[in-house]
Amino acid sequence: MKKLLLMTLIGFAFSQKADEIIKKSHLNYYYAKNDGKANVTMTLVDKNENEKVKKFIMSRLDLKEGGEQRYFIYFEKPSDISKMTFMVYKYNDKDDDRWLYIPAIDLVKRIAASDKSSSFVGSDFSYEDVSGRHWTLDNHELIGEEELNGSIVYKVKSIAKTEDYFTSKISYISKENYLPLKEEYFDKNNDIFKRFEVLEVKEIDGVATAIKRKMFDFKNNQYTIINFDKIEYDIGLKEEYFKERYLKKAHRTMR
Amino acid sequence: MKIVLYFLNIVIIFSQQFTGFVEYQLSGRLQRNDLISNKKDYVLDEARLQLKYNHSSDFGDLFFKSDFVYDQRNNASFFDLREAYIYSTMSDWLDLKIGRHIQTWGLGDLVFINDLFPKDWVSFFSGRQDDYLKAPSNAVRFIAYPDAIGIESIDISISPSFNADKEIGTENRFASINPLFERFRSNGINIGHLEKENAQSNYELSSRLKLKQSSGMNIAFYFYRGFYKSAQTLLQENTEFNFFHSRLNVYGLSFNRNLFGGILSTEYGYYYSLDDKDGENGLISNSSNRALILYESNLSENISLGFQFYIENIQDYELISKKMLDQNDLFSNFDLDAFKDENRILNTVRLTYKTMNETLRFTIFNFWSPTDKDLYFRPKIDYDYSDQIRFYLTANIFSGYGERIDDNKKLQGILENYNNSMFSQFQKDKNINITVRYIF
Numbered sequence: 001m002k003k004l005l006l007m008t009l010i011g012f013a014f015s016q017k018a019d020e021i022i023k024k025s026h027l028n029y030y031y032a033k034n035d036g037k038a039n040v041t042m043t044l045v046d047k048n049e050n051e052k053v054k055k056f057i058m059s060r061l062d063l064k065e066g067g068e069q070r071y072f073i074y075f076e077k078p079s080d081i082s083k084m085t086f087m088v089y090k091y092n093d094k095d096d097d098r099w100l101y102i103p104a105i106d107l108v109k110r111i112a113a114s115d116k117s118s119s120f121v122g123s124d125f126s127y128e129d130v131s132g133r134h135w136t137l138d139n140h141e142l143i144g145e146e147e148l149n150g151s152i153v154y155k156v157k158s159i160a161k162t163e164d165y166f167t168s169k170i171s172y173i174s175k176e177n178y179l180p181l182k183e184e185y186f187d188k189n190n191d192i193f194k195r196f197e198v199l200e201v202k203e204i205d206g207v208a209t210a211i212k213r214k215m216f217d218f219k220n221n222q223y224t225i226i227n228f229d230k231i232e233y234d235i236g237l238k239e240e241y242f243k244e245r246y247l248k249k250a251h252r253t254m255r
Numbered sequence: 256m257k258i259v260l261y262f263l264n265i266v267i268i269f270s271q272q273f274t275g276f277v278e279y280q281l282s283g284r285l286q287r288n289d290l291i292s293n294k295k296d297y298v299l300d301e302a303r304l305q306l307k308y309n310h311s312s313d314f315g316d317l318f319f320k321s322d323f324v325y326d327q328r329n330n331a332s333f334f335d336l337r338e339a340y341i342y343s344t345m346s347d348w349l350d351l352k353i354g355r356h357i358q359t360w361g362l363g364d365l366v367f368i369n370d371l372f373p374k375d376w377v378s379f380f381s382g383r384q385d386d387y388l389k390a391p392s393n394a395v396r397f398i399a400y401p402d403a404i405g406i407e408s409i410d411i412s413i414s415p416s417f418n419a420d421k422e423i424g425t426e427n428r429f430a431s432i433n434p435l436f437e438r439f440r441s442n443g444i445n446i447g448h449l450e451k452e453n454a455q456s457n458y459e460l461s462s463r464l465k466l467k468q469s470s471g472m473n474i475a476f477y478f479y480r481g482f483y484k485s486a487q488t489l490l491q492e493n494t495e496f497n498f499f500h501s502r503l504n505v506y507g508l509s510f511n512r513n514l515f516g517g518i519l520s521t522e523y524g525y526y527y528s529l530d531d532k533d534g535e536n537g538l539i540s541n542s543s544n545r546a547l548i549l550y551e552s553n554l555s556e557n558i559s560l561g562f563q564f565y566i567e568n569i570q571d572y573e574l575i576s577k578k579m580l581d582q583n584d585l586f587s588n589f590d591l592d593a594f595k596d597e598n599r600i601l602n603t604v605r606l607t608y609k610t611m612n613e614t615l616r617f618t619i620f621n622f623w624s625p626t627d628k629d630l631y632f633r634p635k636i637d638y639d640y641s642d643q644i645r646f647y648l649t650a651n652i653f654s655g656y657g658e659r660i661d662d663n664k665k666l667q668g669i670l671e672n673y674n675n676s677m678f679s680q681f682q683k684d685k686n687i688n689i690t691v692r693y694i695f
Binding site: 122 | 359377383388407641642
């Protein structure tokens with residue numbers, strides 16, 4: 001009985017520690033500084049090694065640390081989607097608000113906030129992979145520490161509290177800078193179906209930033225690589241830049 | 256082939272400064288239509304080069320987009336200036352867009368109430384890409400963002416001259432069957448075009464007031480001052496019939512919000528017919544109320560579904576037959592019901608399925624009208640083979656399923672087997688379009 005109590009207490013302590021790690025990692029990774037901007041190159045590689053490339057500029061503004069955010073995407077390539085823009089108001093407690101601007105017909109379209117697990121602009125990354133999954137949606141457990149490509153990482157197992165597109169996830173979080181260096185997603189049969197990896201980290205304005213990221217889709221045997229270039233933090237984005245006005249004519253700081 | 260090579264040459268020269276595409280498209284008819292004078296088997300057979308140029312500076316954006324078209328079917332080549340404008344931020348609260356541009360607003364899905372910017376249904380019905388449904392207009396657009404409570408923006412767009420929709424009969428690709436005009440034709444009456452049409456020398460104004468989003472709701476008000484977008488008939492001195500565009504004002508509003516994970520949109524417009532305020536003229540459209548409601552949501556990660564209900568209610572409908580007859584005996588026994596209904600209902604459904612990382616997209620868009628008893632089925636497959644090469648396959652299937660034949664015409668054997676409602680009149684213009692596009 002004593003042993004059981006002790007184990008429960010240790011278990012509780014580990015889950016609390018795990019919660020802290022995941023939360024810190026989330027804030028570091030998705031809420032770095034107050035705002036940020038990057039030139040993004042997204043390369044999709046299918047099982048036959050055919051590549052498709054999209055280029056866009058992505059800006060982010062945090063209204064509240066760990067809370068509401070604004071995202072703005074200005075497409076550049078391929079040329080048939082150049083000047084197209086996409087804006088997301090991300091909330092933690094309700095569905096996102098999303099708008100798409102199609103320049104060919106000058107149409108601002110409000111679009112339904114789809115499943116957070118759905119593909120982000122046709123890539124193997126989901127919306128949630130890009131904007132983050134709130135740490136309170138899962139139960140976390142610290143299952144160990146190990147070395148990964150020369151970094152010491154916490155190994156955290158997360159189990160979705162309610163039925164979701166994954167059943168469990170293992171995150172490998174750098175002990176040094178709290179970046180999630182690797183994540184493995186498992187389905188209900190405990191089979192891995194996607195794997196996220198950080199391929200390159202660079203310190204920018206004091207923030208350890210994953211500038212090259214890869215998502216491997218085991219189901220379709222394909223992957224997407226996202227390269228971040230010209231990353232800037234705290235450039236002074238304002239809430240008013242995330243309005244319909246700038247969907248149609250992106251603010252000069254966001255293109 | 257020669258023409259394709261010619262275009263490719265131009266592409267290579269300009270690709271340094273310009274982006275755009277070259278494409279070839281063919282729309283084959285699924286049946287012959289004897290009403291089309293040249294009896295061609297194709298609705299479209301054309302090569303197109305589009306060049307886009309964009310220059311951004313602190314002053315604003317300069318944008319240019321033009322198509323060069325070789326129309327093999329009609330044996331013509333032409334230059335179609337799609338857009339050429341300057342879009343400038345004049346101050347913190349004012350943007351100005353001036354030049355030739357394409358404009359869109361309102362919330363309907365391919366159903367337009369407060370969007371009275373010009374449309375090109377010939378392009379749409381023949382399977383050109385959806386953006387060709389919207390035609391450009393020369394306009395000055397002021398977009399103000401006053402820092403006033405509750406107001407997001409005020410748009411005022413002024414066209415110095417009226418922009419009509421492209422009439423379906425132009426380019427001789429489709430045959431429109433209008434029982435009114437058939438009545439004229441069978442009586443040997445030619446309808447001319449009004450020589451000095453008010454619309455031609457008159458401006459058009461479209462405006463919108465948008466409120467700030469509050470509690471997730473977007474609300475907008477609209478006002479349009481201009482003319483009916485398609486031609487109507489004017490009887491002059493009791494003998495001469497002419498096509499003309501009659502005055503129209505539209506007062507409207509729209510609203511949308513998130514609901515049950517999808518988007519609910521509604522739009523309303525009152526079409527005020529200024530040349531026939533009280534329905535006294537049987538030939539000019541009466542005022543009408545138009546409203547739509549649309550719900551769009553994602554059924555799964557890759558499947559989305561949208562339903563739309565649209566209704567149009569004609570005021571003083573009961574007067575029309577009588578007033579037509581008052582104008583001319585020609586209209587005795589005219590089957591008004593076959594021409595238009597007091598309440599016209601149009602429903603649409605859009606189903607989209609995306610696969611292979613959204614590079615393969617299946618769309619089914621279907622219009623059907625329980626009052627006109629007709630439908631327009633528009634399945635489409637888009638395939639991005641690579642970042643440069645795209646394939647599009649679009650079918651335009653028109654059908655009628657009701658007894659909507661003008662009995663009088665049927666008796667005379669003129670329009671046998673033809674229906675005359677909005678979509679069913681194109682039953683013999685069903686076509687399938689295949690487009691290959693190279694993007695640079």
